[in-house]
Amino acid sequence: MIKIVKFGGSSVASSQQFQKVKDIVLADDSRRFVVVSASGKVNKDDNKITDLLYLCHAHIKYNISCDHIFNMIEERFLTIKKELNLSYDIQKDLDLLRSQLDKNIDLDYLVSRGEYLTALLLAEHLGYEFVDAKDLIFFNYDGSIDYKKIKEAFDKIVNDYPRLVIPGFYGSLPDGTLRIMSRGGGDVSGSIMANVVDANVYENWTDVSGILKADPRIVKKPKQIEVITYSELRELSYMGASVLHEEAIFPVKHKNIPIHILNTNDPTSAGTIIVDTVEDEEANGNEITGIAGKKDFSIITVKKSHMSNEVGTIKNALDVLEKYSVSIEHLPTGVDSFSIVVESEAIKPILYDVLLQIKEKCKPNELTVIDNISLIATVSRFMKSKTGMSGRLFTTLGRENINISVISQTSDEMNIIVGVHNDDYERTIKAIYDEFEGNKGESK
Known part of the structure; x- marks a missing residue:
């Protein structure tokens, strides 16, 4: 050993x-x-x-x-x-x-x-x-x-x-x-x-005694995560959870060496174990692994009639952002429109140049920018096998009168990302946590 x-x-x-x-x-x-x-x-x-x-x-x-x-x-x-x-x-x-x-x-x-x-x-x-x-x-x-x-x-x-x-x-x-x-x-x-x-x-x-399901500054006494996969941790780390450097996952992942997060000041605490995969695991009441988010994103939306019949419109817009080395967070699309989600800090100094070049290359009918957006990720390896989780999340936010600007979910169904106004950031995290954890934690 x-x-x-x-x-x-x-x-x-x-x-x-x-x-x-x-x-x-x-x-x-x-x-x-x-x-x-x-x-x-x-x-x-x-x-x-x-x-x-x-x-x-x-x-x-x-x-x-x-x-x-x-x-x-x-x-x-x-x-x-x-x-x-x-x-x-x-x-x-x-x-x-x-x-x-x-x-x-x-x-x-x-x-x-x-x-x-x-x-x-x-x-x-x-x-x-x-x-x-x-x-x-x-x-x-x-x-x-x-x-x-x-x-x-x-x-x-x-x-x-x-x-x-x-x-x-x-x-x-x-x-x-x-x-x-x-x-x-x-x-x-x-x-x-x-x-x-x-x-x-x-x-x-x-x-700290492991990784928590939500930010304790927002949710009072959130439950501790007992076991989390490397992939889930990557999602949470990227969205702001910072107990472990996100690059620390890669050297151990392919060898499936567990990472055990422990507290020097409380060495008897169970901590959080991070593994590559969890075989034949039952949810045992754990519907979500964790919630994390970041503030201050901008959404650039391009609308163009009959865009679905054209080739290269989205690529042309992405080429502009690549030219300025701006990382793209999400890219939701519609039939005649698409939106590019970027960090506001990265786009702000070059925004007008970027918009001008997108106009020239894409020739849109409409080009808009929305600022002050927060992205919040709800992460769970159980999401694929449990039906209705997305519906519960959206119903909860609707009940709280929280408007959603962006929705993103990949085919692996490990997380759901929603974009809301910065003013609704804390309220959104509380609402999602309360819906899936109930009285296991207590919102502030």
Whole structure:
């Protein structure tokens, strides 16, 4: 049994959190390989180390001293070392980093030091061997992961050191240059390692007890999701649910390695298990897996008589958006019309240019834009086998006098996406949750 365990920033924010991590790791002998993020916020008014490092770089760029910011970083690590009575000379690493704070410092290198320093202290605290991610996580120049090279490096290291602590969030390119991932990339690092070692499970420890069926800021005490498929999680993550970095799914998906979301502050909680498929599963009262959404979309609608008899009208419009690198969220169509749903922020600076070119290429009878639209996804792997779920959803929204601007559902019937006005965003999520979960949760 091998478990890859990854701890997020909140799990290593203080010496007290370090001790919780140690208790968790040492409680299970299969937790041999630990991936760790940079130290996060101690409390809501505190700062994440990664944010402070980004801020240092911004100050350096504009010739502003970042000494006061770096002092905060230094104090965090020195406090953890002192309170845990660690012997590693982290002051030496901090002094070196301070001496490198000039305009020549590489952003990826600077920002990666949060994970690097945190992992050094955690390795000593656990009694595990520290391995720099640059010597273990390798990327090709196109950003893809070099699994073969990672496997070869890992096999050499693990022969000498069977228990490892690895910084998350970064690796190296073929020329040795450091490369960081997008924010939350430590989740991806853990997933890569789970793939390489063929782990039985990838435990992702954070500050929440799994994934909830709805945003707790909107729905009071929403039910926790016990089991969710990778595909369902992708749908929820894309629409705003952010417990796990959405790219963390891919390295483990094809090997069907489960991801277990767990709470460092409540280690006995069951958490949420993420798997590729669930065989022969009964719904057992679980009609929906979860609800998630995003605000601020725009709908461009093209109306043209006899459009169904023409070839290329929709393609011409999409070519315009591709020219401006605008991602399309949804594309509902009718006989003589189609609508393109895009993020308002992406289209706003170029809207008039886009509309002008669509007019020229498509020659529509009517071209309109609607703003302030929210997209809300209701996700469920049970949707295909249970009749009437769509009807219940639309009936519920009708009863609540919520007008629907867009409806989208793919043939796999895993989710239903509705577009409503931003003003109806919270009300829509509450209504859908109450309809399918009833008294299992309580709306605010």
